[in-house]
Amino acid sequence: MGTANSPAVNRDALLNGLRLIVRRLSTVEEGFAVPIPGYGQKDDSIAVLSESEIETTIQNLKALKSNTENSFFWLNKAEFTLVPLNPHGLFERYLDGVDFTGQGDNPVTYTVGSPSKEVTAYLLCLISEKPDIVKQPRWTMLRNRIRKVALRVGGEIDGQASLLDLVAEAFYTVTLKIESTQGGLDYENLANSFLFHTAYNMDLAARIGPDPLFAPSRIQGARRPSCAEFDPPRQTYGSDLVQHYLMGVAAEIPLLEYLSFYHIAEHYFEKVFNDDLIEQVRKGITDPSFSVRRAKDIQAIIRTVNKAQRQVKEEGGVNEQRALHLALERFVDIGRLVTDLDNYDANLVSHYRENGVPFAGASKLDLTLADEEAVRSSMAKRIYKVRNALVHAKDGDLPKYAPFAHDDELSKEIPLMRFTSEQIIIAHGKVL
Incomplete structure (x- = not known):
């Protein structure tokens, strides 16, 4: 998996990256958690990252056929980190969470939104390897955003929240996910075709590229x-x-x-x-x-x-x-x-x-x-x-x-x- 510049992907790296950006990360019976004040029936409940979720996510990352810093390829799917080019977040706001599915015997589905658990884990491992990234002023804002997302999520869901999903939303990172029942497709070509189609039809532009948030200043x-x-x-x-x-x-x-x-x-x-x-x-x-x-x-x-x-x-x-x-x-x-x-x-x-x-x-x-x-x-x-x-x-x-x-x-x-x-x-x- 990966290239020469890819970070080491394992449990320790993931948790180390998580500790660098999440305040009050604690150990609980299920695994690791961050408190969400006012969540559920308790005064102080939690978003959890369980040991089983860590293991499954790492295994899914290791199942990658190949990847770069902004492109992740599995057999029947791929995910690309995007750099939106419209002001005020128009690209991601308009397309967020909508599945666009093509026609034919082997339809391709495109989804724009927050990173998957796998890409979020990859980014946490990247932070673990380059801790100077989180010393930049913009990361103070991101840590505060994690708390705000946790507060909002605590009032919106029943049951426990996934800590990886919470972090994914807080990152602001935008990805394009492509899935198909047919393996071996040229996913990068499909991604660029989708980006052209959205720019042509809706005047919304983005390019494949690494999130600048994770580049050291x-x-x-x-x-x-x-x-x-x-x-x-x-x-x-x-x-x-x-x-x-x-x-x-x-x-x-x-x-x-x-x-x-x-x-x-x-x-x-x-x-x-x-x-x-x-x-x-x-x-x-x-x-x-x-x-x-x-x-x-x-x-x-x-x-x-x-x-x-x-x-x-x-x-x-x-x-x-x-x-x-x-x-x-x-x-x-x-x-x-x-x-x-x-x-x-x-x-x-x-x-x-x-x-x-x-x-x-x-x-x-x-x-x-x-x-x-x-x-x-x-x-x-x-x-x-x-x-x-x-x-x-x-x-x-x-x-x-x-x-x-x-x-x-x-x-x-x-x-x-x-x-x-x-x-x-x-x-x-x-x-x-």
């Missing part, structure tokens, strides 16, 4: 981990740049995240390109070898301007890779960039040095070279090639990005673009 760990260390701003920043930055931070889709940060650099392309042209002309006419009385000297200046204008005309704008290089040269400190990357993930700098970006045809990048001009040149080429692969989707020989399939590769490029964009914003800040 490296940025917070590298910056200000608590409100006590948070200071108000001492500079103001351009509204256009801030809006692009906020879009990048909030984006659930790596493509949108990368391009939002890229747009911050792009904002200054025309300015830095024109400033560079002006500087070239200024150097030319102030050089001691230049004479206004020699036609060839004037013609050399004209050629410089004409070459730049021709590039703009042929490319429909400034030479973007050259402009990106100039923006990096003017606004980005490579030493600070390396420090930010190291604080975020100590493996990233070596990753860039040892790996290109296959889907973009981009070369390796060594940020530790002493020659900063060479670093900026390589960095501009890598960033620009990634950008081109994201925005060019037509058939042909050029490298291009495949949505979702290349997200893991792209996710490693995002910190480089994000920290670059942050320096550009800060460089244009105005002191209050």
Whole structure:
């Protein structure tokens, strides 16, 4: 079962994950429980996770034919964690709990809702293996939500509540379950077809992907981990740049995240390109070898301007890779960039040095070279090639990005673009 990155799935891991998120977890005769005040005829009753339920759930997980961090495949069914893309939870609220069953001799049933016991147990095992996840501020809210769900459930049901079902609802995680009487189906293809159908017919969108709630927030760990260390701003920043930055931070889709940060650099392309042209002309006419009385000297200046204008005309704008290089040269400190990357993930700098970006045809990048001009040149080429692969989707020989399939590769490029964009914003800040 699983992949190399899958957590260990067993009773101890499940219970350890449960203890990290459920307050007042206690041992009872049936197994493990959390009190639900006011439930039933007692002042303090319980939602229970029995030993038999633990055993059955773990065995069901071990019966998986295969799985990734967001896709779980059994013989006659599959379950996918989703990242809803509509605001205000419209996707899950509208579709929650409704069974959509197809026609034919072997109908397929689709259900959107909270995770199954098996996927909930998997997520608890993941938490057990990565306990830093629950130190993030959003998990304080989730623990409080578990209590609220417990209070509500206590007033709605007769008999004991399953603790796994209670946790599943509190997680906010959305999954798509697919079941069929026929085995061996391409469940991922069926899932994507269902998601297209809901988007086409109801304008409700979601994608298959891991719940961001279970991803560690490296940025917070590298910056200000608590409100006590948070200071108000001492500079103001351009509204256009801030809006692009906020879009990048909030984006659930790596493509949108990368391009939002890229747009911050792009904002200054025309300015830095024109400033560079002006500087070239200024150097030319102030050089001691230049004479206004020699036609060839004037013609050399004209050629410089004409070459730049021709590039703009042929490319429909400034030479973007050259402009990106100039923006990096003017606004980005490579030493600070390396420090930010190291604080975020100590493996990233070596990753860039040892790996290109296959889907973009981009070369390796060594940020530790002493020659900063060479670093900026390589960095501009890598960033620009990634950008081109994201925005060019037509058939042909050029490298291009495949949505979702290349997200893991792209996710490693995002910190480089994000920290670059942050320096550009800060460089244009105005002191209050």
